[in-house]
Amino acid sequence: MSADKPTGADLNPRELGRWLWRQLTSMRTALILLLMLALAAVPGSVIPQEGVDSLKTSRWQADHPTLTPVYEKLSLFSVYDSPWFSAIYILLMVSLVGCIIPRTFVYLRAIRTPPPIAPRNLTRLPDHASYDSDASVEEVLQRAREVLKGRGYRLRPAENGSDYVSAERGYLREVGNLVFHLSVVVVLVGFALGSLFGFRGGAVIAQGSTFANTISQYDDFEPGSLFSADQMDPFVFSFDSFDVEWQRTNRGVLARAFDAGLTYTDEPGAEEQFYDLRVNHPLSIGDTDVFLIGHGYAPVITVTDGDGNEVYSGPTPFLPQDQSFLSFGVVKSPDAQPGQIGLEGLLYPTFELVEGNPLTIYPDDLNPLLSLSVYTGDLGLDVPTSQSVYVLDKANATQVLDNEGKPLRLDLSIGETATLPDGLGTVTFDSVQPWTRIQFSQTPGKEIALVGVVLALIGMCGSLFIRPRRVWVRARAGSHQDGSVTMVEVAALDRSGGGGDVAPVLEEIVDELRSAPPRVEEKQ
Amino acid sequence: MTNAAWETLSDQAIGVSGVVYFLALLAHLVEWSSLRGTVPVDAAAASSTRSRAAVGAVAVATGPTEGAGSGTEESRQRVALFGRLGLLLTMIAAVVHLTSLVGRGMAADPNRVPWGNMYEFTLSGTFVVTLMYLVLYRRFALSWMAPIVVAFVLSMLMVAVIWLHSAVTPLTEALNSYWLVIHVVAAVIATGAFTLGGMTSAMWLVKNRKGDIATGPLARVPSLATLDRVSYRIHAFGFPVWTFAVLITGPIWAHEAWSSYWNWDPKEVWAFITWVVYAAYLHARSTAGWKGKNAAILALVGLATLWFNFIGINFFSTTSQHSYADSAPSVVQPVGQPVGQPVGQR
Ligand code: HEM
Numbered sequence: 001m002s003a004d005k006p007t008g009a010d011l012n013p014r015e016l017g018r019w020l021w022r023q024l025t026s027m028r029t030a031l032i033l034l035l036m037l038a039l040a041a042v043p044g045s046v047i048p049q050e051g052v053d054s055l056k057t058s059r060w061q062a063d064h065p066t067l068t069p070v071y072e073k074l075s076l077f078s079v080y081d082s083p084w085f086s087a088i089y090i091l092l093m094v095s096l097v098g099c100i101i102p103r104t105f106v107y108l109r110a111i112r113t114p115p116p117i118a119p120r121n122l123t124r125l126p127d128h129a130s131y132d133s134d135a136s137v138e139e140v141l142q143r144a145r146e147v148l149k150g151r152g153y154r155l156r157p158a159e160n161g162s163d164y165v166s167a168e169r170g171y172l173r174e175v176g177n178l179v180f181h182l183s184v185v186v187v188l189v190g191f192a193l194g195s196l197f198g199f200r201g202g203a204v205i206a207q208g209s210t211f212a213n214t215i216s217q218y219d220d221f222e223p224g225s226l227f228s229a230d231q232m233d234p235f236v237f238s239f240d241s242f243d244v245e246w247q248r249t250n251r252g253v254l255a256r257a258f259d260a261g262l263t264y265t266d267e268p269g270a271e272e273q274f275y276d277l278r279v280n281h282p283l284s285i286g287d288t289d290v291f292l293i294g295h296g297y298a299p300v301i302t303v304t305d306g307d308g309n310e311v312y313s314g315p316t317p318f319l320p321q322d323q324s325f326l327s328f329g330v331v332k333s334p335d336a337q338p339g340q341i342g343l344e345g346l347l348y349p350t351f352e353l354v355e356g357n358p359l360t361i362y363p364d365d366l367n368p369l370l371s372l373s374v375y376t377g378d379l380g381l382d383v384p385t386s387q388s389v390y391v392l393d394k395a396n397a398t399q400v401l402d403n404e405g406k407p408l409r410l411d412l413s414i415g416e417t418a419t420l421p422d423g424l425g426t427v428t429f430d431s432v433q434p435w436t437r438i439q440f441s442q443t444p445g446k447e448i449a450l451v452g453v454v455l456a457l458i459g460m461c462g463s464l465f466i467r468p469r470r471v472w473v474r475a476r477a478g479s480h481q482d483g484s485v486t487m488v489e490v491a492a493l494d495r496s497g498g499g500g501d502v503a504p505v506l507e508e509i510v511d512e513l514r515s516a517p518p519r520v521e522e523k524q
Numbered sequence: 525m526t527n528a529a530w531e532t533l534s535d536q537a538i539g540v541s542g543v544v545y546f547l548a549l550l551a552h553l554v555e556w557s558s559l560r561g562t563v564p565v566d567a568a569a570a571s572s573t574r575s576r577a578a579v580g581a582v583a584v585a586t587g588p589t590e591g592a593g594s595g596t597e598e599s600r601q602r603v604a605l606f607g608r609l610g611l612l613l614t615m616i617a618a619v620v621h622l623t624s625l626v627g628r629g630m631a632a633d634p635n636r637v638p639w640g641n642m643y644e645f646t647l648s649g650t651f652v653v654t655l656m657y658l659v660l661y662r663r664f665a666l667s668w669m670a671p672i673v674v675a676f677v678l679s680m681l682m683v684a685v686i687w688l689h690s691a692v693t694p695l696t697e698a699l700n701s702y703w704l705v706i707h708v709v710a711a712v713i714a715t716g717a718f719t720l721g722g723m724t725s726a727m728w729l730v731k732n733r734k735g736d737i738a739t740g741p742l743a744r745v746p747s748l749a750t751l752d753r754v755s756y757r758i759h760a761f762g763f764p765v766w767t768f769a770v771l772i773t774g775p776i777w778a779h780e781a782w783s784s785y786w787n788w789d790p791k792e793v794w795a796f797i798t799w800v801v802y803a804a805y806l807h808a809r810s811t812a813g814w815k816g817k818n819a820a821i822l823a824l825v826g827l828a829t830l831w832f833n834f835i836g837i838n839f840f841s842t843t844s845q846h847s848y849a850d851s852a853p854s855v856v857q858p859v860g861q862p863v864g865q866p867v868g869q870r
Pocket of ligand 1: 027028096
């Protein structure tokens with residue numbers, strides 16, 4: 001990319017390596033890598049991501065059968081774990097470390113170096129001023145030392161016979177810059193720890209049930225690659241109560257506040273504690289954070305089969321379809337005799353017929369109604385592959401019909417029982433209980449990442465707002481006829497990467513110098 | 525006052541402030557049209573003791589009076605008068621604008637910060653742009669920016685009122701957190717700063733094309749060196765604030781509300797892209813060969829990603845948990861749930 005690209009022939013491997021290293025750790029490479037990182041992040045916001053929304057991803061894949069294999073090859077469904085994305089940021093990190101470490105040494109040397117000697121001609125510098133003073137050369141220089149010291153400048157030790165003062169400030173800028181860049185690495189290490197050793201999981205839990213923190217109780221569980229099961233905190237909680245407050249707004253009725261009352265023990269035998277789990281108010285038990293992230297209704301349904309045995313009973317979480325809390329759910333009872341029974345349908349929390357259409361007019365469970373279709377036959381539950389509890393496999397099942405030959409629909413209010421045709425059994429809608437979706441996570445290294453970002457921010461502010469400057473003041477016995485006048489030259493230089501306007505600073509310093517006790521006389 | 529009264533007040537106030545912004549724009553246009561044909565004053569007169577070797581050794585034309593050039597006394601006075609009038613009107617508009625914001629917050633039950641949806645975010649963001657412009661007006665001699673800022677704010681307000689307006693609703697549960705205050709305040713402030721910085725960079729590019737020493741209206745725009753410096757300073761202010769908003773408070777809040785610090789949600793992705801582009805901008809500033817023009821272009825790319833993230837993502841992306849404007853609260857949707865057609869009242 002640059003003109004000094006060597007021709008491979010006249011380089012030995014060692015030199016080539018050094019050349020490559022220099023290129024990699026150059027500022028320009030950092031810039032290009034940063035831009036590449038920005039660009040590389042874009043596809044992940046356009047194409048659905050496996051790790052963000054797996055359902056949407058699989059739908060997209062179903063809709064785009066030709067593109068899917070290509071995208072899969074390019075890891076476009078998991079951009080942020082893809083080899084090419086990783087390559088960019090790993091290169092960036094290598095470049096960063098390769099850039100920062102040498103700079104640290106340069107910096108360490110620089111802080112031990114006194115401010116440099118004054119340029120021969122101060123008036124050649126962009127920002128300079130000159131005036132005549134009645135004070136003697138020594139007095140002017142002494143005054144300059146005091147003023148500059150008072151302003152936080154470090155001075156070059158006076159040498160015999162030198163006619164100037166050299167001062168510098170803003171050494172911390174470089175520290176800020178180094179701290180910032182190193183903190184970026186710290187943040188990434190913290191992040192990496194979290195994703196390697198942590199886990200995320202969730203479970204839908206109906207009110208009244210108890211949850212013991214073992215992996216088998218989770219509905220979904222994503223461990224990091226170095227996670228080990230003995231990291232699981234041995235807590236147990238019961239979900240005792242659920243409160244929700246509904247509010248009518250012009251966008252419909254919204255759940256304004258909801259909380260789940262939990263009774264928990266940190267470990268078996270420990271003291272019982274209580275917590276009202278709410279959105280935005282997670283509970284920490286040991287290293288695990290527990291979050292409330294959703295809620296819904298679980299109708300308690302009892303199924304008895306044709307032989308009169310109770311084959312299914314309990315709260316069945318139904319999933320809300322939208323904010324009206326019209327909810328969809330499934331019941332599977334594979335053990336029923338003479339045939340398996342599968343139920344699928346909707347729960348209307350506050351049912352009402354509006355112009356012949358079944359609707360739910362309020363999300364609270366004021367008048368719940370279950371509306372179910374019935375299937376029998378093979379529900380596909382014999383195969384060992386795990387099946388979603390929210391999906392009924394109807395491939396080999398048949399829908400049960402009513403005596404008019406139309407698909408049977410059971411409409412049940414609380415307490416009602418329906419008898420299924422063909423001696424299949426009965427279905428009873430006992431009650432409705434709330435469920436909550438609770439998310440669990442362990443994120444080791446999160447403190448490291450947090451400390452990292454905070455340090456990065458502090459370092460960045462130092463690096464952006466501390467202005468490194470050099471100031472020189474030179475005094476010479478004057479050219480005035482009687483020789484009593486001292487000619488003073490002051491120059492200032494801003495050493496930050498732009499954005500520094502030293503003119504006002506220079507002006508201030510000059511004013512301060514000239515307000516010195518000995519009377520001064522302005523000469524142009 | 526009732527909530528409905530507050531909401532009406534807010535809606536009326538935004539209309540009034542729009543009208544006042546419009547008057548301010550007119551005043552600035554008159555001011556600028558009076559400038560035609562004038563040539564810049566040599567600002568060297570301002571300081572006789574120092575010389576500047578920077579590119580723009582000439583006019584650092586600043587405040588409304590200074591920039592009037594060597595036109596006739598009468599036209600100079602006109603320029604000054606209308607410049608001041610425009611500034612005054614902008615201040616009044618800003619106060620009314622603020623009233624509207626307060627009204628939005630008071631209209632909600634319970635009262636809340638006025639940035640719960642895109643309409644409110646646009647109102648807040650534009651208010652911050654105006655406020656920062658007014659605050660920095662003297663410090664950075666921003667009078668040249670007046671028509672641009674006012675026109676921008678006015679058009680964004682029109683967009684907000686026409687397309688984004690929505691009635692006051694309470695915050696959804698996930699948004700109901702004091703992190704909303706911290707996170708969004710920081711994001712809005714950074715957005716305001718980057719927007720101003722973008723205007724300066726754009727002007728740098730325009731001026732760079734036309735040559736530094738132009739006559740007519742462009743002469744009032746500060747020199748390339750000054751523009752460059754102001755632009756850097758504004759971005760240098762915005763960048764840490766943005767970092768704080770999207771890389772510190774954002775993840776903390778996301779963790780509390782959604783249980784994960786960083787989820788590569790589209791909104792997060794674009795906030796990250798914006799951050800990286802501005803980091804590149806700051807790098808470009810200190811890399812020879814990338815200074816000036818390339819840096820200014822990067823600043824504008826950053827601004828584009830910023831505004832795309834704000835407006836575009838909310839419209840185009842359905843997966844974003846952040847598209848809080850019109851979707852059902854994400855919090856009621858457990859993972860893997862089939863999403864059906866909405867039934868019932870909307
Ligand atoms: C993750 C990658 C990086 C990010 C996010 C980043 C970000 C930044 C930011 C925001 C600044 C301006 C604020 C400050 O001065 O602290 C900066 C400055 C700087 N960066 Fe980086 N950087 C990265 C990688 C690198 C690399 C790889 C190098 C070396 C090749 C580098 C060298 C520098 C230098 C020398 C400055 C100071 C410029 C000046 O003096 O004005 N950075 N960086």
